[in-house]
Amino acid sequence: MEEILKHFPNLTPEQISQFEKLEEVYTEWNAKINVISRKDIHELYTKHVLHSLGIAKVMEFLPGASILDVGTGGGFPGIPLAILYPETKFYLIDIIAKKIRVVNEVINALELKNVVAEQKRAETVDEKFDFIVSRAVTNMPDFVSWIRHKTKKENNHEFTNGILYLKGGDLTEELKDFPKAVEFELKNIFDDEFFDTKKVVYLPLKYKG
Ligand SMILES: C[S@@+](CC[C@H](N)C(=O)[O-])C[C@H]1O[C@@H](n2cnc3c(N)ncnc32)[C@H](O)[C@@H]1O
Numbered sequence: 429m430e431e432i433l434k435h436f437p438n439l440t441p442e443q444i445s446q447f448e449k450l451e452e453v454y455t456e457w458n459a460k461i462n463v464i465s466r467k468d469i470h471e472l473y474t475k476h477v478l479h480s481l482g483i484a485k486v487m488e489f490l491p492g493a494s495i496l497d498v499g500t501g502g503g504f505p506g507i508p509l510a511i512l513y514p515e516t517k518f519y520l521i522d523i524i525a526k527k528i529r530v531v532n533e534v535i536n537a538l539e540l541k542n543v544v545a546e547q548k549r550a551e552t553v554d555e556k557f558d559f560i561v562s563r564a565v566t567n568m569p570d571f572v573s574w575i576r577h578k579t580k581k582e583n584n585h586e587f588t589n590g591i592l593y594l595k596g597g598d599l600t601e602e603l604k605d606f607p608k609a610v611e612f613e614l615k616n617i618f619d620d621e622f623f624d625t626k627k628v629v630y631l632p633l634k635y636k637g
Contacts, residue, residue: 446511451472463527476502482628483509500522503530521547525547553578560590572633592630614627
């Protein structure tokens, strides 16, 4: 929690209590349904929560904005971002029902009013969103093919609607067909070697009717 406050010092008491509660809820539910590797649960805040919040260091989501989290698994990056942006609407999807079950338990335990989680395949989502976030689901070309028609035409943000994807490693090959993609290094953003090879890739997507 200290790490989160260091990087996001303006949290309200409610947000602090929601972030604190994550450990208890995930520990309880992960024992029943494994959504986070058991060894990682001890590093919930750095490996999952703070990592997810890396997206917030690149893009500030405005009240009323809508965000789709594709392949959310146990709720990352969607749940930490939804705590940070209580006035922004989050739609978390995954194809695996038991993962969504855990995500819904977390949503209920934290009383998050701005999040809906459903078992759904990305390719079958009909709505349009301001931004699409994700972590560790598939390579960028496949990902873009799933969601390329799912961004809204306009928003009130400083940047064009598009994808914010948490990725690791050398992305030169994967991003070669996306000249507009911008890579943000989390190591620099958090000033922390833990985030060594981790990045947020921002890919603006032109609206396609
Ligand atoms: C490696 S996990 C990552 C989970 C989470 N984003 C995280 O970083 O902890 C990838 C997730 O993507 C989901 N997934 C794969 N293909 C999908 C699709 N076409 N639509 C929605 N979810 C998908 C899988 O079920 C799995 O839960």
